[in-house]
Amino acid sequence: MRGDEIFFSGNKAAQSLGKHKLYGFLKKHGVDYKAILSKKLIPDEALYVSNQKRVFVIEIKFQGTTGSVDEKLQTSDFKKKQYQKLFRPLGTEVEFIYVLSEWFEKPEYRDVLNYIRSVGCHYYFQKLPLAALGLPTSKT
Numbered sequence: 001m002r003g004d005e006i007f008f009s010g011n012k013a014a015q016s017l018g019k020h021k022l023y024g025f026l027k028k029h030g031v032d033y034k035a036i037l038s039k040k041l042i043p044d045e046a047l048y049v050s051n052q053k054r055v056f057v058i059e060i061k062f063q064g065t066t067g068s069v070d071e072k073l074q075t076s077d078f079k080k081k082q083y084q085k086l087f088r089p090l091g092t093e094v095e096f097i098y099v100l101s102e103w104f105e106k107p108e109y110r111d112v113l114n115y116i117r118s119v120g121c122h123y124y125f126q127k128l129p130l131a132a133l134g135l136p137t138s139k140t
Contacts, residue, residue, distance in 0.1 A: 008136045017046040031089050041082055049134050054093045056133050057083050062101035073112045077119035098123040
C-alpha cells in the first residue's frame with residue numbers, strides 16, 4: 001500500500017477513499033457533490049476498485065449495548081441510493097457493506113439483517129473478506 005493506493009503483485013488493485021477522501025476523489029473526477037446531494041455523507045471507509053468500476057462503501061458498526069446504531073442499520077437503502085447518485089456521473093457501481101460486531105448476531109437483529117440483504121446491501125461479522133471486494137487474495 002502506498003498512501004491511499006492498494007497494490008497486489010505490483011499492480012494497483014484499489015484506492016482507499018475513507019471519510020473525506022471520497023470527496024477529493026469525486027472533485028478530481030469532475031463531480032460536485034453539492035449539486036447532487038443536499039447533505040454530505042461521510043463513510044467509515046470506501047474502496048474504489050478501478051478495474052471493476054465499483055466502489056465499496058463500508059460502514060463499521062461495533063457495539064456492546066443497544067443504542068443508536070440499531071437504527072442506523074435501517075438506513076442502508078437510503079445511503080446506498082445516495083452514494084449511487086454521487087457515482088452515477090462516473091459510471092461507477094456502488095456496493096454498501098456493514099462490518100458488524102458479534103453483538104448484531106443476536107436473534108433480535110434478524111429482521112434488520114434480512115432487510116439489509118433485501119435492499120441489495122451486505123453485512124459481515126468481525127471481518128470483511130477481500131474476495132467480497134473483488135480483490136485478489138493470492139497470486140494464483
